[in-house]
């Protein structure tokens with residue numbers, strides 16, 4: 436799948452700290468054949484890729500549509516379809532499917548939401564496979 440992560444309050448905190456387990460989970464998703472992108476309403480966040488050394492696990496950065504999500508993908512240059520999105524705002528998740536992640540917990544080291552993202556993706560894939568088998 437093409438997996439799109441929002442940035443602010445999804446991968447990083449208000450004070451620019453990375454959510455725990457991010458490297459581990461992104462590496463696992465990549466090794467399972469997924470392609471992971473960042474997108475943000477604040478633009479292409481290469482500075483976040485740079486700051487947290489995510490080059491090996493992030494395939495690209497895009498601008499995220501904040502309204503008319505599907506219709507605006509071409510004008511924003513989003514050239515791949517978001518199969519699954521992770522966002523602290525509900526709307527993109529309602530539109531594309533994915534995981535509505537709560538803001539990072541305090542203290543941050545106790546935040547295990549990235550592990551929940553991984554588990555949710557696994558059950559999403561299992562459900563999808565089940566539907567395909569039932570249809571097929």
Ligand SMILES: [Mg+2]
Pocket residue numbers: 441442443444445522523524
């Ligand atoms: Mg956000």
